[in-house]
Amino acid sequence: MLICQKSHFALPPGVHYLNCAYMAPLAHAVRSAGIAGIDRRAAPHLIRPRDFFEESDVVRSLFSRIVNAPDPNRIAIVPSVSYGLATVARNVRATAGDNIVVLEEQFPSNVYAWRRLCAEQGLTLRTVASPPHQHSGRAVEWNARVLTAIDRRTAVVALPQVHWTDGTLFDLERVGQRARECRALFVVDGTQSVGALPFDTRRIQPDALICAGYKWLLGPYSTGLAYYGRAFDDGTPLEEGWITRRDSENFADLVRYRDDYQGAAIRYDVGERSNFTLLPMLAAALELVLQWTVPAIQDYCRSVSTEVTQTLRERGYWIEEDEWRAPHLFGLRPADAGSTATLSDRLAARDVAVSLRGDAIRVSPHLYNDSGDVEALLDALAL
Numbered sequence: 169m170l171i172c173q174k175s176h177f178a179l180p181p182g183v184h185y186l187n188c189a190y191m192a193p194l195a196h197a198v199r200s201a202g203i204a205g206i207d208r209r210a211a212p213h214l215i216r217p218r219d220f221f222e223e224s225d226v227v228r229s230l231f232s233r234i235v236n237a238p239d240p241n242r243i244a245i246v247p248s249v250s251y252g253l254a255t256v257a258r259n260v261r262a263t264a265g266d267n268i269v270v271l272e273e274q275f276p277s278n279v280y281a282w283r284r285l286c287a288e289q290g291l292t293l294r295t296v297a298s299p300p301h302q303h304s305g306r307a308v309e310w311n312a313r314v315l316t317a318i319d320r321r322t323a324v325v326a327l328p329q330v331h332w333t334d335g336t337l338f339d340l341e342r343v344g345q346r347a348r349e350c351r352a353l354f355v356v357d358g359t360q361s362v363g364a365l366p367f368d369t370r371r372i373q374p375d376a377l378i379c380a381g382y383k384w385l386l387g388p389y390s391t392g393l394a395y396y397g398r399a400f401d402d403g404t405p406l407e408e409g410w411i412t413r414r415d416s417e418n419f420a421d422l423v424r425y426r427d428d429y430q431g432a433a434i435r436y437d438v439g440e441r442s443n444f445t446l447l448p449m450l451a452a453a454l455e456l457v458l459q460w461t462v463p464a465i466q467d468y469c470r471s472v473s474t475e476v477t478q479t480l481r482e483r484g485y486w487i488e489e490d491e492w493r494a495p496h497l498f499g500l501r502p503a504d505a506g507s508t509a510t511l512s513d514r515l516a517a518r519d520v521a522v523s524l525r526g527d528a529i530r531v532s533p534h535l536y537n538d539s540g541d542v543e544a545l546l547d548a549l550a551l
């Protein structure tokens with residue numbers, strides 16, 4: 169079991185930061201990599217042509233280990249989830265009358281792409297509603313509703329692994345199986361889970377997995393990673409940059425224009441993906457995740473959240489059953505829904521950073537949290 173790793177982070181003292189689902193604080197190693205990147209950029213003669221490629225490949229390879237993807241070339245470097253999903257939407261083959269399955273109150277980047285595709289191609293957006301929160305067995309039923317919603321006219325199933333507002337877990341192995349039976353593309357937004365909850369690409373078999381880098385991957389803002397499976401091998405990227413073309417390593421020959429791309433998913437990299445400040449920061453962050461290991465991060469978050477959830481349930485708060493919520497991200501709903509605003513003020517007064525998402529107070533611990541943070545949270549939530 170890991171001990172608290174607060175000393176690795178640059179969080180100011182006195183702040184009870186329980187909000188990794190909003191944005192991870194920078195670890196010292198990530199911050200230093202960024203400063204070194206800026207300094208290097210000030211002296212461009214130090215940036216070699218091969219750095220445009222090798223540093224991107226390091227990032228692909230580190231991420232592919234986190235998600236157990238066998239081929240690092242299946243990982244594209246993207247600036248945001250909306251970008252990674254726009255690539256998916258650009259390559260969906262569907263006919264009018266088909267449907268796209270999403271969840272109620274899913275993160276907007278994983279909804280707007282589909283709303284546009286539906287409008288352009290005459291598809292239906294099928295939003296799977298959550299059963300009422302207080303309902304026992306809610307998550308089991310919600311998962312069952314997802315499976316029922318997928319049918320032979322489903323073109324895309326686009327889900328997260330955990331719901332971003334309250335951490336409800338989705339059984340992606342079952343959903344993926346159902347999507348394959350119906351020949352639907354299976355697209356996962358891993359932003360709120362990958363890095364803190366194991367994600368095994370070989371078992372879940374998504375066609376695409378898109379993750380923002382700045383939350384549970386501990387990286388800088390404006391970075392993200394996207395796995396694209398075989399379904400996208402001959403697809404069309406959003407942009408036509410020079411670096412994604414075959415043999416782009418050979419700078420002298422760049423004007424010998426060619427039609428073929430670099431391997432697997434590299435064609436989907438964003439333009440100027442070789443960012444000399446952000447990529448070294450992302451690499452340092454992914455190295456930390458691999459060093460700590462995702463299961464150990466998850467165990468640590470579970471140890472923090474178990475105490476909190478037991479006490480708060482006794483005080484009448486509703487929290488999803490432990491088996492069906494992520495250990496690193498959970499929503500609290502007070503018995504009196506009208507008290508949320510007061511609680512939010514009390515949390516702020518006590519320097520406890522959490523988020524209000526939908527009607528839930530979202531708590532999302534990481535390795536830098538300790539018993540002092542838990543005490544401050546429980547203290548502020550005593551009504």
Ligand SMILES: Cc1ncc(COP(=O)(O)O)c(C=O)c1O
Pocket residue numbers: 189190247248249250251275277328332357359360380392
């Ligand atoms: C589930 C989820 N997906 C994606 C994002 C970020 O989306 P984007 O990179 O398009 O800004 C967030 C940010 O909170 C999120 O919670």
